[in-house]
Amino acid sequence: xxxxxxxxxxxxxxxxPALFFLTFVLIIPLVYIFALSFYKMPLxxxxxxxxxxxxxxxxKDALFYKSLKNTFLYAFPAVGIKAxxxxxxxxxxNQKFRGRGFLRAISILPWALPPFICAVLFWFxxxxxxxxxxxxxxxxxxPIHWLGFEYAMPSIILVNVWHGWPFFYLGFLAGLQAIxxxxxxxxxxxxxSSWQKFLYVTxxxxxxxxWIVCSLSLMWTxxxxxxxxxxxxxxxxxxxxxxPIATYKIAFLLGLNYPLASAYAVSILPIFxxxxxxxxxxxxxxx
Amino acid sequence: MRKRxxxxxxxxxxxxxxxxxxxxxxxxxxxxxxxxxEEEAWNLAPSSNLTLNNFRKIFSxxxxxxxxxxxxxxxxxxxxxxxxxxxxxxxNTLWVSVLAVTFTMVVSSLAGYNLARFVxxxxxxxxxxxxxxxxxxxxxxxxxxxxxxxxxxxxxxxxGLSIVHLAYTIxxxxxxxxxxxxxxxxxxxxxxxxDGCSRFQAFLRITLPLAAPGLVxxxxxxxxxxxxxxxxxxxxxxxxxxxxxxxxxGFFLYGGEIVDPGALAATTIFAGLVxxxxxxxxxRFVRMGIVAGAVKG
Numbered sequence: 398x399x400x401x402x403x404x405x406x407x408x409x410x411x412x413x414p415a416l417f418f419l420t421f422v423l424i425i426p427l428v429y430i431f432a433l434s435f436y437k438m439p440l441x442x443x444x445x446x447x448x449x450x451x452x453x454x455x456x457k458d459a460l461f462y463k464s465l466k467n468t469f470l471y472a473f474p475a476v477g478i479k480a481x482x483x484x485x486x487x488x489x490x491n492q493k494f495r496g497r498g499f500l501r502a503i504s505i506l507p508w509a510l511p512p513f514i515c516a517v518l519f520w521f522x523x524x525x526x527x528x529x530x531x532x533x534x535x536x537x538x539x540p541i542h543w544l545g546f547e548y549a550m551p552s553i554i555l556v557n558v559w560h561g562w563p564f565f566y567l568g569f570l571a572g573l574q575a576i577x578x579x580x581x582x583x584x585x586x587x588x589x590s591s592w593q594k595f596l597y598v599t600x601x602x603x604x605x606x607x608w609i610v611c612s613l614s615l616m617w618t619x620x621x622x623x624x625x626x627x628x629x630x631x632x633x634x635x636x637x638x639x640x641p642i643a644t645y646k647i648a649f650l651l652g653l654n655y656p657l658a659s660a661y662a663v664s665i666l667p668i669f670x671x672x673x674x675x676x677x678x679x680x681x682x683x684x
Numbered sequence: 685m686r687k688r689x690x691x692x693x694x695x696x697x698x699x700x701x702x703x704x705x706x707x708x709x710x711x712x713x714x715x716x717x718x719x720x721x722e723e724e725a726w727n728l729a730p731s732s733n734l735t736l737n738n739f740r741k742i743f744s745x746x747x748x749x750x751x752x753x754x755x756x757x758x759x760x761x762x763x764x765x766x767x768x769x770x771x772x773x774x775x776n777t778l779w780v781s782v783l784a785v786t787f788t789m790v791v792s793s794l795a796g797y798n799l800a801r802f803v804x805x806x807x808x809x810x811x812x813x814x815x816x817x818x819x820x821x822x823x824x825x826x827x828x829x830x831x832x833x834x835x836x837x838x839x840x841x842x843x844g845l846s847i848v849h850l851a852y853t854i855x856x857x858x859x860x861x862x863x864x865x866x867x868x869x870x871x872x873x874x875x876x877x878x879d880g881c882s883r884f885q886a887f888l889r890i891t892l893p894l895a896a897p898g899l900v901x902x903x904x905x906x907x908x909x910x911x912x913x914x915x916x917x918x919x920x921x922x923x924x925x926x927x928x929x930x931x932x933x934g935f936f937l938y939g940g941e942i943v944d945p946g947a948l949a950a951t952t953i954f955a956g957l958v959x960x961x962x963x964x965x966x967x968r969f970v971r972m973g974i975v976a977g978a979v980k981g
Binding site for chain 2: 408409411412414415416418419421422423425426427429430433465486489492494496500502503504505506507508509511512513514515517518519520521522524526527528531544558559614616617619620621622623627639644645648649653658659662666669673676677680
């Protein structure tokens with residue numbers, strides 16, 4: 398009995414340091430933000446329990462709907478475009494040709510750069526003296542205010558796409574490499590064109606990978622703080638105010654209302670919970 | 685047949701060029717700016733007289749003016765007097781990342797070994813927790829983490845910041861390392877245990893050395909995660925002396941406009957080169973690591 402208990406402790410011993418740190422940096426903060434969203438914290442005074450008041454308040458708050466809408470407007474197009482580019486490049490680099498190794502290595506560069514570096518790269522492109530307007534002029538278009546009210550959202554989506562597409566590419570490439578050559582050969586014998594092979598062999602096999610990569614990326618893009626913060630800070634006139642940016646602004650810039658900011662963050666958690674559940678199931682399922 | 689090869693080659697060349705342009709235009713632009721003299725910063729073509737002036741400036745705070753050149757400070761009226769060199773933020777970032785990686789590797793190699801080898805009730809929960817922590821968007825932790833660190837007096841502390849970075853690095857490293865350990869035959873450490881090693885000795889002497897390439901790869905990825913953190917640095921660090929690189933870079937934007945393009949470009953190259961080089965050195969593990977990990981679980 399004692400020996401078995403000791404054995405059990407030995408099992409857990411390896412995990413304990415990790416669990417200790419994760420409790421401190423993840424579990425306690427998560428519990429804390431849940432609790433906080435039910436309180437009111439007047440500056441310099443004790444916190445007061447107010448039940449769902451923060452949530453009923455944000456449900457009447459136009460700013461909340463705007464930031465929720467912006468979060469979707471940012472994430473869905475970004476994920477869609479990343480998936481298309483990632484798939485195209487993966488299919489392309491899965492062919493055999495000279496120079497493929499170099500292209501494969503270089504294709505992860507945007508993903509290897511931390512997001513804040515990508516943001517700065519695009520500061521230079523979007524500057525009115527920058528290369529963005531030069532490229533427009535090549536097509537005979539007038540220079541625009543890239544980060545002005547009208548174009549701010551597409552512009553920051555482009556930054557996110559540029560940074561994030563290699564994640565899709567890597568996922569799809571791994572999926573493609575797992576497809577046995579014979580499948581294509583037998584499809585050729587049956588007289589399939591290369592487009593039909595792509596449609597009926599490649600795509601169905603990539604489906605599980607596709608869902609995992611998309612749901613992960615959707616979650617990360619909806620929760621993306623760095624790129625909107627560094628490109629526009631949520632502006633101009635809240636045109637790019639997403640939930641993460643709204644949480645930050647309410648908590649740290651406008652009046653230090655931590656509980657209200659917590660309610661903003663918590664209100665988007667159900668979506669993350671669904672995505673996480675879905676992802677974990679997919680990842681577990683393909684084990 | 686030959687004709688078909690020819691058109692296929694053309695397709696490959698066109699696609700390669702588009703891919704290279706897509707990746708390199710943003711990068712080219714910043715490299716070009718970093719090596720251009722100040723007055724040519726916004727020219728599209730590379731300058732004919734390339735210079736290291738911008739790099740000199742970000743490390744020493746001074747740059748030599750070409751004869752007849754007017755300094756940017758005189759034109760814009762804005763000077764980069766606040767923390768004008770990269771030295772301090774660079775050291776801060778390095779220190780935070782190294783500290784975070786050290787903690788991570790100790791803690792995560794133990795936990796990864798546990799997940800790879802042991803069978804016990806509650807293991808599924810433990811591994812789900814790690815995976816959950818890995819995919820979780822960290823902005824949610826911004827508010828509570830700040831309040832907790834304020835309470836224990838660890839805001840404006842580089843030590844505190846590196847501890848908070850463990851929220852990124854531990855789940856990631858544990859998850860990846862457990863994958864590496866699973867790839868090492870368990871018969872090897874079982875054999876060592878038959879020969880009289882304890883479980884822990886077998887782990888230290890057999891599994892860890894065999895996993896060395898994996899350990900290096902994971903350490904590098906964790907380092908890059910910590911290096912690239914903006915979220916926690918933004919909310920936890922106010923003291924200019926403790927600024928990390930992403931915060932330092934904010935000094936170069938004034939009213940939405942880039943103040944000193946040359947110095948900003950040089951700083952950015954420096955801040956981006958470290959992760960990019962580290963990544964490229966281990967890039968052949970990237971496919972096996974992150975994605976094999978992500979896809980095969």
